Amino acid sequence: MTATSPGFVGARLAQARKARGLTAVSLAEILGITSASISQYEHDKQAPRPELTERLAVQLNVPPTFFLREVTPDTHERATKWRSNTTATKFARERAEIRYEWLREIVEYLGSFLNFPALNIPVFDGVPDDFRELSHADIDRAAKVCREHWGLGTGPIPDLVVLLESNGVIVSRGRLNAEGLDAFSEWLPNDLPYVFLGSDINVGVRSRFDTAHELGHLVMHRHVSKKQFGKPEDFKILERQAHRFAAAFLLPKEQFFRELWAPTLDAFASLKPRWKTSIKGMIVHSHRHGLLSDTQYQRAMINYNRRWKDGEPSDDQIVPEQPRFLARCMEMILEESVQTRDQVLAELPFAQFDIEELIGLPRGFLSGANAEVIPLERPTFKVQTGERGGKVVSVDFSPRRGS
Structure with a gap:
C-alpha cells in the first residue's frame, strides 16, 4: 500500500493554491498529476504521498508543515467591504481573501502575547439603520465627528494609517494582483476592524484616499450584510457614500x-x-x-x-503611508525574548516572505540575514506574566505630537 502524508489538511492546499493564483488544473499540470487528484486532496478524500507533499510545498512556496495545520472555520457571516467589487474578478478576490485569512492568523498569534491599542472608533447617534437613507449631510457629519473625536482639528492629517492603527484598527498593505481591486475592510465579531490596502499601484494620494474610504465603511457600514454589499445597485450606493466620507474627512x-x-x-x-x-x-x-x-x-x-x-x-513626492504597528509588535516579542525567530517560524505555518509582507517587515527580517534595515520608533511597553509562560507586552502606539 502506498504511504500517504499523515495529518494532511486539504483546506491548506486549497489556500496555498489560490494564494499563488493557480487553478487546480494549472497546478496539476505543473506537478504532472490530474486535476481530479488535486480535488481529492483539497477535500480530504485522499492524502498525497510524502514526496508529492514536498513537491507541493516547493511549488506553492510554503513550508511542508503548512499542510499539517488545521484551519479555524469562520463561525460568522463574512461581510468584507471590497473596493471595486464589480471590476475585480472573483478569482482575484478569492486570492486576496486567502492572504487576509493568513493575516488574521498572524494577528491572533501576536495577540496571544500583546495587548493591542483599545478600539476607539466613534459611534454616531441618529444615523439611519438603512444605509440607503443616509443623506449627504449625515455623511459629512460623520466625517466631522470622526475628526472631532480624535482631536484632529481642520488641517491636513499627517499620517492616516498611523491614525487608524493607534485607534485599534489592524492595517496591512500588500499586493492584491488585480486591476481595480484597491483595498477592502471588515469588522470581525470580536470588535476588531481590519483594513487591507493594495500596494500594486504605488501612488501615495491614491492609497491615502483608499484608507479614508475604508474608514468610511467601518464607520457607516458596519452592519451592512454580505448579501446587501453584493447587490450591484446597493454596492454603488455604498461606494459613493464611502467616497464622499473620504473626501470630507481628508478635506474639511x-x-x-x-x-x-x-x-x-x-x-x-x-x-x-x-x-x-x-x-x-x-x-x-x-x-x-x-x-x-x-x-x-x-x-x-x-x-x-x-x-x-x-x-x-x-x-x-508623496509616498504611500505604511502600516507600522504589526511590524513593531513582531520586533518587540523578538527583542524582549518573548519568542525567537525560529519559534515564530515554527508557530506560524506560512512562508517567511508572506509573514514579512503581511505585517510590513523588511524582506529577510525573520531570518536575520541580509535584512533591509527600516528604522521604526520603539514604542513604550510594560511586561506581565502571560498564560503561555512567556510575556504579555502592552504596546503604547499613540502617535507623538507633531508626527
Missing part, C-alpha cells in the same frame, strides 16, 4: 476652501503636497460643495485630462 470644507485661493488647476496643484489628496479629488470635492458650477466642473475635468493624462504632479 471650512479650512480647505479657505486655503483654495482660486478654483483653478494651478491652485489645486499648489495645495496637493500639503493636503496629500489628488487634484482630481479636489475638483470633485469642490464641485460637490458648489465651489465649481457644472460648467466649470466639466471644463476643469477636460483641462485636467489634457494636462495630466500621464499622471498628476507631485505623485513621486
Whole structure:
C-alpha cells in the first residue's frame, strides 16, 4: 500500500493554491498529476504521498508543515467591504481573501502575547439603520465627528494609517494582483476592524484616499450584510457614500476652501503636497460643495485630462503611508525574548516572505540575514506574566505630537 502524508489538511492546499493564483488544473499540470487528484486532496478524500507533499510545498512556496495545520472555520457571516467589487474578478478576490485569512492568523498569534491599542472608533447617534437613507449631510457629519473625536482639528492629517492603527484598527498593505481591486475592510465579531490596502499601484494620494474610504465603511457600514454589499445597485450606493466620507474627512470644507485661493488647476496643484489628496479629488470635492458650477466642473475635468493624462504632479513626492504597528509588535516579542525567530517560524505555518509582507517587515527580517534595515520608533511597553509562560507586552502606539 502506498504511504500517504499523515495529518494532511486539504483546506491548506486549497489556500496555498489560490494564494499563488493557480487553478487546480494549472497546478496539476505543473506537478504532472490530474486535476481530479488535486480535488481529492483539497477535500480530504485522499492524502498525497510524502514526496508529492514536498513537491507541493516547493511549488506553492510554503513550508511542508503548512499542510499539517488545521484551519479555524469562520463561525460568522463574512461581510468584507471590497473596493471595486464589480471590476475585480472573483478569482482575484478569492486570492486576496486567502492572504487576509493568513493575516488574521498572524494577528491572533501576536495577540496571544500583546495587548493591542483599545478600539476607539466613534459611534454616531441618529444615523439611519438603512444605509440607503443616509443623506449627504449625515455623511459629512460623520466625517466631522470622526475628526472631532480624535482631536484632529481642520488641517491636513499627517499620517492616516498611523491614525487608524493607534485607534485599534489592524492595517496591512500588500499586493492584491488585480486591476481595480484597491483595498477592502471588515469588522470581525470580536470588535476588531481590519483594513487591507493594495500596494500594486504605488501612488501615495491614491492609497491615502483608499484608507479614508475604508474608514468610511467601518464607520457607516458596519452592519451592512454580505448579501446587501453584493447587490450591484446597493454596492454603488455604498461606494459613493464611502467616497464622499473620504473626501470630507481628508478635506474639511471650512479650512480647505479657505486655503483654495482660486478654483483653478494651478491652485489645486499648489495645495496637493500639503493636503496629500489628488487634484482630481479636489475638483470633485469642490464641485460637490458648489465651489465649481457644472460648467466649470466639466471644463476643469477636460483641462485636467489634457494636462495630466500621464499622471498628476507631485505623485513621486508623496509616498504611500505604511502600516507600522504589526511590524513593531513582531520586533518587540523578538527583542524582549518573548519568542525567537525560529519559534515564530515554527508557530506560524506560512512562508517567511508572506509573514514579512503581511505585517510590513523588511524582506529577510525573520531570518536575520541580509535584512533591509527600516528604522521604526520603539514604542513604550510594560511586561506581565502571560498564560503561555512567556510575556504579555502592552504596546503604547499613540502617535507623538507633531508626527
